[in-house]
Every structure is written in C-alpha cells, then in structure tokens.
Amino acid sequence: MTKFLLLVVLILIGPLIPTGAFPRPGVDCDYSLEYPSGSICCLNCPAGTRKASPCTGAGEEGKCEECDDGTYTEHGNGLSQCFKCTQCRSDEEIESPCTHVQDAKCQCKPGGFCAPDQACEACKKCSRCKKDEEIVRNCTSTTNTECKKKQPGPDSPSANSLMIVPSLLIPTFIIIGVIIFAVWRCRRTESVRNPPDRRKAGKHDGEYCPTECGETQSCLNLSRTLVRATSSAGASDECKALRESPGSSASNSQLSLTGLPPSAFPAPPPRAVPMQPNRREDVEFPTLVAVNGEVSLRKCFEYFDEIDYSHHNRFFRRLGIVDNVIKSKDHLSYEDKIHDLLTIWVEKEGREATLNDLLRALRDLNQRRTAETVKEKAVLNGHYSVER
Numbered sequence: 001m002t003k004f005l006l007l008v009v010l011i012l013i014g015p016l017i018p019t020g021a022f023p024r025p026g027v028d029c030d031y032s033l034e035y036p037s038g039s040i041c042c043l044n045c046p047a048g049t050r051k052a053s054p055c056t057g058a059g060e061e062g063k064c065e066e067c068d069d070g071t072y073t074e075h076g077n078g079l080s081q082c083f084k085c086t087q088c089r090s091d092e093e094i095e096s097p098c099t100h101v102q103d104a105k106c107q108c109k110p111g112g113f114c115a116p117d118q119a120c121e122a123c124k125k126c127s128r129c130k131k132d133e134e135i136v137r138n139c140t141s142t143t144n145t146e147c148k149k150k151q152p153g154p155d156s157p158s159a160n161s162l163m164i165v166p167s168l169l170i171p172t173f174i175i176i177g178v179i180i181f182a183v184w185r186c187r188r189t190e191s192v193r194n195p196p197d198r199r200k201a202g203k204h205d206g207e208y209c210p211t212e213c214g215e216t217q218s219c220l221n222l223s224r225t226l227v228r229a230t231s232s233a234g235a236s237d238e239c240k241a242l243r244e245s246p247g248s249s250a251s252n253s254q255l256s257l258t259g260l261p262p263s264a265f266p267a268p269p270p271r272a273v274p275m276q277p278n279r280r281e282d283v284e285f286p287t288l289v290a291v292n293g294e295v296s297l298r299k300c301f302e303y304f305d306e307i308d309y310s311h312h313n314r315f316f317r318r319l320g321i322v323d324n325v326i327k328s329k330d331h332l333s334y335e336d337k338i339h340d341l342l343t344i345w346v347e348k349e350g351r352e353a354t355l356n357d358l359l360r361a362l363r364d365l366n367q368r369r370t371a372e373t374v375k376e377k378a379v380l381n382g383h384y385s386v387e388r
Contacts, residue, residue, distance in 0.1 A: 035078025
C-alpha cells in the first residue's frame with residue numbers, strides 16, 4: 001500500500017520538478033584532450049597550468065592559470081589545483097629542481113646510494129673495499145661499490161717474498177756446509193795421522209788436529225775461524241798468518257787465532273746506517289691538475305674521510321677555519337662534517353682553492369700516507385692528473 005501511494009505522488013508531481021535537479025548521463029569526452037563540464041567537453045589546460053574556470057562552449061578552452069611556485073602539472077589537465085613539488089630528504093640532494101611542468105628529482109648524497117628497484121626510505125652507506133681488494137666500480141647514487149680480490153703481480157710483496165727467502169737461505173746453507181765439512185775433515189785426518197801414544201798420554205780425542213798449513217792447532221779455534229771465514233782465500237790467509245806468527249810449531253798447538261793480526265781475518269760488512277728524514281719529500285710529491293676545475297675538487301671531498309679523527313680539528317685549523325665554525329658541524333655525521341667544512345673552505349678560497357693545498361696541509365701534519373691515498377683515488381677515478 002505504501003509503495004502504491006509513493007508511485008501516485010511521483011506521477012502527480014513529476015512534471016513540476018526541473019530536469020536539472022537529477023544527474024544526466026555521463027558526457028563522452030576524449031580525456032586525453034578534454035575534460036567534462038556539465039553537458040559539454042572543454043579542452044584541457046596545458047602542462048604547467050590549472051583550470052581557473054571552465055569553458056562556456058563545447059570544444060573551447062576555459063580560463064587557465066599558471067601553477068604557483070612549489071607546484072606543477074606535467075600534462076594537459078582540467079584540474080583546479082596543481083600538485084605539490086617533492087621535498088628531498090636530509091640524506092638526499094636535488095638532482096633536478098622542480099618546475100611548473102616537472103616535479104623535483106632527488107638522489108642520495110655522495111657516500112650513499114639507493115637501488116632503483118627497492119623502496120628508498122633512507123640512503124644506504126657506500127661500502128669500502130678491504131685492503132686485499134681493489135675497486136671495480138665506484139659507488140653511485142643508485143649502486144653500491146663493487147670490489148674484487150687483488151691479483152698478486154710480479155712487484156707485489158707476496159711475490160717478492162718468494163724470491164727473497166731463497167736468496168737469504170742459500171748463503172746460510174753454504175756457511176753451515178763449510179763448517180760441517182771442516183770439522184769432519186779435521187777429525188778424519190786426526191784419526192789417520194795422530195799416533196796412539198798421544199791419546200794414551202792423556203790427550204783427548206779431537207783436541208788437536210793437523211791443518212792444511214802443516215801445523216797442529218786447536219780444533220776449537222779452527223772451528224771458530226771457519227765461522228768467520230767467507231771464502232777459501234780467507235782460510236789461506238789465516239794459514240799464512242799461523243806460519244809467520246812467533247813460536248809457531250808442532251809443540252805450540254794451543255796457539256789461539258785471536259792473536260793474529262787483523263789482516264788475517266776478512267773485515268766484517270759495514271753496518272747499515274738508518275737514513276735521516278729528508279725534507280725533500282714535499283718537493284718530490286707530484287702536483288695534481290684538475291680535469292674539470294672546481295667540480296673535480298668537490299668530487300674528491302669523500303676521500304678525506306681517511307683523515308684520522310685525532311687530526312681532524314688541526315687539519316681544518318691549518319686551512320684557516322676557526323674553531324666556532326668547526327664546532328657548529330659537530331651534530332653531523334663524520335662524513336657530512338668533513339664535506340661541509342671543505343665546502344666552506346672552497347667558498348672562502350674561491351678560485352685559489354686546489355687539491356694540492358689540501359694534500360700539503362696533510363703532509364704538514366705528518367699525514368703523508370693519507371695524502372698519498374687521497375692523491376691515488378683522485379687520479380684513479382679520473383678527477384685529477386699528474387702534472388708532467
């Protein structure tokens with residue numbers, strides 16, 4: 001009954017309701033070029049603008065206004081508001097700025113990366129190759145550092161050690177062989193030539209032995225002499241000295257070779273004197289030439305992470321940066337602090353700033369090894385070349 005009454009009411013008051021009170025069927029527009037407005041299709045506003053008011057006639061363009069600063073539209077549209085530009089995070093830098101027709105693009109700062117196929121909520125820190133590895137590809141904003149094991153070359157320490165060890169062992173074996181042979185020959189000759197009554201008289205076996213000199217001398221002294229000998233010529237000189245020494249005879253067999261003149265023994269090799277530090281090191285350190293001006297210098301900032309933390313403040317003081325500025329960067333990570341302070345130094349020095357100044361400051365602080373490492377990375381990665 002209720003449904004019947006509603007139907008009757010609609011039939012009676014239907015002609016009195018204006019047709020605009022109910023939605024009409026959708027308008028068939030080409031949405032790549034137009035947007036619907038009521039019962040007509042309006043042309044899209046161009047990229048970089050938005051719709052301020054729709055058109056009044058089909059196929060016409062309504063009123064379009066340029067996007068405000070910080071907003072954009074990349075394509076033709078019928079939007080009333082432009083999109084907001086993306087804001088880069090603190091660990092990112094702007095790759096390309098936002099315009100009215102393009103959103104901003106961000107990338108990780110030097111020293112960090114994000115893989116494009118992964119969600120990048122924070123940049124990951126670039127890896128460093130180990131001491132026994134070498135760089136295959138440097139870290140970029142989208143890829144991590146690639147390393148591989150170093151192959152030992154002919155000049156590597158491991159290869160050189162294989163050549164040094166035999167060269168040290170061979171002379172040692174020769175000297176030991178000469179001593180063993182001399183003792184063996186001494187005892188063998190004694191057993192043949194010495195009469196048995198000498199042993200019976202209380203002489204111990206091996207106490208005396210005849211030598212090539214025709215004399216009988218102490219085997220103990222002979223063995224000491226052979227240890228000092230470096231060649232057969234040295235042994236013949238000792239025999240000659242024995243003949244010419246006073247009281248040399250068969251009965252004087254206990255004569256010690258320590259009484260021989262100095263010429264009877266070969267002079268010991270001179271001791272190596274350690275070289276004193278030479279200030280010419282700074283003169284021999286090569287001068288580097290930037291491949292791309294200040295851009296090359298800034299790309300080398302990441303290499304200064306090698307600076308020992310204990311020399312950090314002294315290094316920047318030497319560059320003329322005051323303590324207040326250095327302390328103002330303490331809240332940053334170590335890498336970011338290095339990067340910001342070097343940026344301040346470049347802006348202060350202007351065109352006069354060079355990588356050679358930074359390397360000289362390291363050497364003045366006795367950080368030559370760090371300076372060498374930075375120099376090698378700058379040349380290896382193509383940012384600098386050595387002046388010829």
